[in-house]
Amino acid sequence: MKQIIQDLKNGETILEEVPVPMIKPGQVLIKTTKTLVSLGTERMLVEFGKANFIQKAQQQPDKVKMVLNKVKTDGLKPTMDAVLNKLNQPLPLGYCNVGEVVKVGRGVTEFNVGDRVASNGNHAEYVLVPKNLVAKIPDNVSDEEAAFTVIGSIGLQGLRLLNPTFGETIVVVGLGLIGLVTAELLLANGCNVIGFDFDPEKIEIAKKKGITAINPGEGSDQVKFVESYTNGIGADGVIITASNKSNEIISQSANMCRKRGRVVLVGVIGLNISRADFYEKEISFQVSCSYGPGRYDEEYEIKGNDYPIGYVRWTEKRNFEAVLNAIDRGVLKVKDLITERIAINNFEQIYGDMRNSKTIASILEYDSTTSPRSTVNIASRSFEGKKGVLGIIGAGNFTSSTLLPNLKNLNADIKYIASSGGLSSTIMAKRHNIAKSTTDYKEILVDEEVDLVIITTKHNMHAPMVIEALQAGKSVFVEKPLALNNNELNQIINEYKSQNVSVSVGFNRRFAPIAKKMKKLLGNDNTPLNIIATMNAGFIPSDVWVHDMEVGGGRIIGEACHYIDLCSYLSGSTVKAVCMNSMGSNPEENTDNVSILLKYENGTNAVINYFSNGSKAYSKERVEVYSQERTLIMDNWRKLKAFGFKGGNQSSKQDKGHYNQFKELLDQQRDGGYPIISFDEIVNTTKASFAAIESLKKGKWIEID
Template sequence: MKQVAQNKKTGEMSIEEVPVPNVQSGLVLVKNRASVISAGTEKTTIDNRKSSFIERAKSQPDDVKKVIDEVKRAGLLATYKRVMSKLDSLAPLGYSSAGDVIAVDPSIDDIEIGDRVACAGAAYAYHSDVILVPRNLVARIPEDVSYETAAYSTVATIALQGIRQAEPTLGETVVVIGLGLLGQLTAQMLQANGCNVVGVDLDRTVIDLANNTGAAMALHPHDDDVLGAVMGITRGHGADSVIVTAGTKSNDPIILAGNLIRERGKVIIVGATPMDIPRSPFYQKEVDIRISRSYGPGRYNSVYEEKGHDFPIGYVRWTENRNMQAFLNLAASGKVDTDVLTTHRFPVDDALKAYELIEGEKTEPYIGLVITYDEALDTEAKPEPAAETSAPAEKKGDPLTVGFIGAGSFASGFLVPHLHDMSDVTLDIVCNRTGLTASDMRNKFGFRKSSTDTAEVYGEAGIGTVFVGTRHGDHAENVVNALNSGKNVFVEKPLALNEEELAQVEAAIKANRESGLNNVMMVGFNRRFAPLVKEMRAFFQPRHQPVIVHYYVNAGYLPKDHWTHDPKDGGGRIIGEVCHFIDTIQYLTGETPVRISAENMFTDNEQVVNHDNVNIHFRLSGGSLGIVSYVCNGDSSIPKERITMSSANRTAVMDNFESLILARDGKQSSKKGTGDKGHKNEVQAFMQAIRDGKSELISIESMLATTRATFAAVKSLQDKQTVAL
């Protein structure tokens, strides 16, 4: 299928051929029939990506600060790789479309195949033949409404939310500053609400359009007496509300709004405009200034948008979805006319011509730009394979032919490049939930094929090794499927999120061993492969006494609604990340945890997850002690990781994989590192183990012990007691 995309690094626009997505939990698969380009928003995005890195830095100081903080915490090399990996990738465009439902997750019972729906969401409603959208971001299209009109729903909903912030009543006078697409829709819906609408814009074309579609008047701020006209229509009082829908770098709309508004009136900011608010007249009139946030309640709320949990109508009357429905009903009744707004239509093959208009490469007036899609497309949705523990298939495939599942920035920055550099390794299929990301990785690293269907990877006879870099909740299932398909498997941490998943993995390993296949299974515990960690371990060899290892992790804050905290997707930070540090302690000591106790910091700050600030104590099988101090409340100027290890009058201190101090008999020596956390070494070691015919690189017992130790740490926190393993 075809999808519009832009390269984040170069800004180059393209029409990509990408695989059709598969249905997933809580989502609806939609064959687009039309999508609308939001010229203002998309132009801003496009221009930013076409600008130089210096210009981007100037326009995004908050992002620059985040990068600087990350350098301080994680080191220059790791941060550089992560940033460049994200930049050197394709990004989708679009957030407002309409089409036909072609597949529905079984958990959704109020949307059916064949339904005509409007779709919303910057992460979902792309300019693409087929899209995958959460339930709360699709709304049924009334019978008398066309796909093209319905495709305006998201943009119209943004306008409608601005109107709701103004709370207009019948007969009020509302000024709309900025008569582009957003302003035109705002003006039409205000008229439907019984308001007197005064439009203001610098462009005579859109002024004429507003005058022709029912505005009381539409004026030019420089050529017309806007203040006099507003005072005339309001008997000298001023406008009840001013809605600013302009997108500009000028502060003029705010100044004009202050002049036009009546005493205690409302000024609503919808468009991207500066807000340098002059004290007078806003103070003198005691103006109520409000900022409208996108489509309405539910926006940026992962529980609503991603998990499909609606807000009860008795508590939240107008959510994102109900705003979409309201616009569609207005369109069905003829109170909103989008046909007069559509100036250009482009089939998806010619979509880049629309962006030539937006970028000024063609000098034609435009307002509504619609992309259309062929009705016919091979979109048969294939269900994802379920985890099973049946007997594995006979060993098949070239072990040096690789399939990759999960094509995110971590995989493309820290794993795939090392495979690509191996002359004897063949990159066969890359699979990802989103087809554009899979296609981008295919093109970047030379995979034979991209896909959104994991069954293609497991069913490909030529593939002998699978790498899994998905979200945590898919790890165990993919390990089981890989082993049952007779393939070696490398899975990013964690191995599993709970005992049930781990039991399935163990059963698959056992069946694989009993069948004589002995495929290599390894979890990406990369830190044990880091050069300075290996030197730290060697410093204590031969070791005849127990050790104490303290691993301090300045992890940084993650919002509560981040997917890592989701029990099904991420499992939390202890299971999802602390496993790294437990494995490293096992590697340094050569011992496994036998008893665990944990204590977390308690705070009444509802934005903080208490388990994100924790001390975990391990008694190890050889008498050693391990401590992990994992904090999210530390300062970003402090390095992310420090390991201190002591035994038999020896001490070693490693800071952030950049320096190592070794002390013995009153003397110290130091070694410098590059920040190398061992990613390259682990990938090379894994592939070499396959070449050498080994069945293990890290022992299965060690990986299982690490995973169970994370479960025990969580249980210790929950039960407030020590847990024996």
């Protein structure tokens, strides 16, 4: 299928061929008929892509601070690699989609195949959208009218926050597409509406709709005009739908208002607010968030859990439905806003020069007669007779920034890369000469040429995919963790016993050059060690999926397992008991700041301090090992200091062991030999991570079976 994307690195807007998304629970697959180009929002993305590095930095000063902190801790090259990797990930454009439902996911009951629907899907021939971001289109509303649903919802949400009443005077600053729709909704609400814009064509359209429209470029003073219009009282409220970096807009908006007036920001403007402008009249100011309640809430959007209507009357989906109802009743007229209708193949007519475009609303039209394909061929390559042929499932940040660059340096034979949406896998396939991009990972499992499957998906998908790969007779490498609970782990163990293949987990720290040197210095005489390992992990907001025990497993199972494995590697032993304590008065609720005490079979004592409340300027990882009146101190995988050893000091660029790990993995797959980490060790580390959580809950040591 075809999809429009924006390359953030070189600024190109591209019509890309990608595989059709695979249906998921709680989602609907839509075959697109029309999409609406949101000129303001999409122009910002296009211009950001075209900007050079300095201009990009100037637009995002908060990101610059993060980059500088990363340079201090990780060094220049890893930081630049991370920045370039981020810019190498193109953005899908568009969020106003109309089409026909062709598939419904498990748990979706409100939609059927054949329904006409509006959604926030991208500019693509097929889109996969969560059910709470989809609304049915009334029979009397055309597809191109319905394409205004999401734009209308953005304006409607701003209106709801302003809470205008019948007869009030409301000013709309910026009569672009969202501004014109907002102004018309205000008219339907019984308000007197004043609109300001510098574009004469937009002023004329607004006047035809009954809006008092003024062009400040013709000499009118906006504040004085509002004062005159309201007989010196001032506007009851102002909705800002403009896109402008100037701070003057927010100041003028406050000065237009009556005492205790309201200002709501829907657009993007400078926000250097003067206290005096708002203080004397006690003016309220609020920023509107997209389409309404539920936006960016994973529980609502991804998991499909609706807010009770008695408590949240207008969610984003209900706003979609309200806009469609307004169009159906003729209260909101949008057809006269359409400036042009362009076939998707001629997209450059819209995106070629957006800065000088005079269009109000551009409709992209789709007429795809081709059958949807879940796999597209990217590079012509032969894998016949080869060993170590890879299929990668997962095309997220780890795959892009770490996995693929290392595999490229190792000349790995990669036949497939799979992603649920198809876009990220296609971009990575093109960049790394991978033969096929797919949205159906099962095609990897049935391909006899693939003998090693690499899984880098979200944590809750690891165990089920590992089991499927083993059942297909494939060797597996899975990013940590292997499983999220004992039930999953036991299923993997049972399946592993019945197959003659290998299972590896991405415990890369033991493969780092410094870790290997530490192990060599310590020797293999099974002498007990004292180990203190500290992970200055950094804060992650509570709503991020990693914290969800059913999806991410929490940070101990999902991340701290790295250091359990590292301690096991350095000690040369296995964990036999675990005790974990957490910071705070409710320790069970805080697994971000914990100390894990590990008791090993050979008498080694290890403490893992996993903290999220430290400074980002401090080293992220540190390991201290004490043995036989000798000490080793590793600092952030860049420095090793040895006390009591000869020739132990080392300083180098940061290397966390990924390259060595994948080299040994490929060598083992091609040439045979022992697994890069024994399966028993992997199981022991996984059980130890589960035991840490159990220990915190029960407040005691937990023995490992």
